[in-house]
Amino acid sequence: MSTASQPGPVSIPAPRSRTRQRSNYELYSWLFMRVSGIVLVFLVLGHLFIMNILDGGVQRINFAFVAGRWSSPFWQVWDLMMLWLAMLHGTNGMRTIINDYAERDQTRFWLKMILFVAAGFIILLGTLVIFTFDPNIG
């Protein structure tokens, strides 16, 4: 009787490969979505209320109105926080959607690259405008 035809011991394949480095990145990004979401509710609703409802709403918005608000550090910080939180929140959400629905690694990579470049550009441009805004420009 030949032993060659005998099946070998049942082998259980090694557990599926996992990401090698330990990182809490996904945990923090999940937590950031919740926290930034709550903060944004107040920032955005406050912003909409001031811009659209209070004292005549949109009719009174002009260059002088914006210049007047941005002369106060409070509104600068408000708008800056709104810009950063909304952009990071939205970018992180889009990153998740791309991870969910883009099936090929190449597609995933390039979609995320476009996303990150666009987000970085808007964040930088917005921050630059808030800090270098000149009320005497025109």
Next chain:
Amino acid sequence: MTATVDAPATPAPVTTDVTFRVRRYLPEVDEEPHWEEYTVPLYPTDRVLTALEKIKGEIDGTLTFRRSCGHGICGSDAMRINGRNRLACKTLVKDLDITKAITVEAIKGLPLEKDLIVDMEPFFAAYRAVLPFLITDGHEPTRERLQSAEDRARFDDTTKCILCACCTTSCPVYWTDGQYFGPAAIVAANRFIFDSRDTGAEQRLEILNDREGVWRCRTTFNCTDACPRGIEVTKAIQEVKRALIFRRV
């Protein structure tokens, strides 16, 4: 004296012709899966599994599906019935709308092998990866490992899993990303993470903290709706998330 059988008081139930649209795929013959219709006479209390067995036995012997116990405990006959993941042996004809054809197809997200059979290996690979067994340290006790009733109740819900894959294959994240552990594996991890006798919680949490771990869950509740055992799957996943946050942050 032997017991005598009285004539049944209620009239005998009558059968109705029920049409099934089954998504067939025979890899030797078909290039693509296609739908085929079969009509079988059934009692309202018959199960979908009975219908499939009738089709296989009386109409088309090539119909292929898994079944084992036929009583909702082995988890072999998970399939998509009228668009929802269920066990064919726990779905009664009277609970379905028989005015239209009942659609039956294989569960989604796992490689289709034949008719209603999928390759379950990716599913079990994810299950194995969460270390679904008791991990302890120190010396083995000479008596059994005792546990209070409260400690046992803590993870009672997740002990009910029969690994049928209804939850994992109803998850839209799993459909598009086969690397995601999937609800069933997280349920299996939950069962040991919250077991007071087990000391491997830290290892399992580390595994599920992975890029493809619990953070991919979108809480769509498809898994909870699909579970034939009534496990609150989404809640089990949320418990693991909470454990991760409050241990590490």
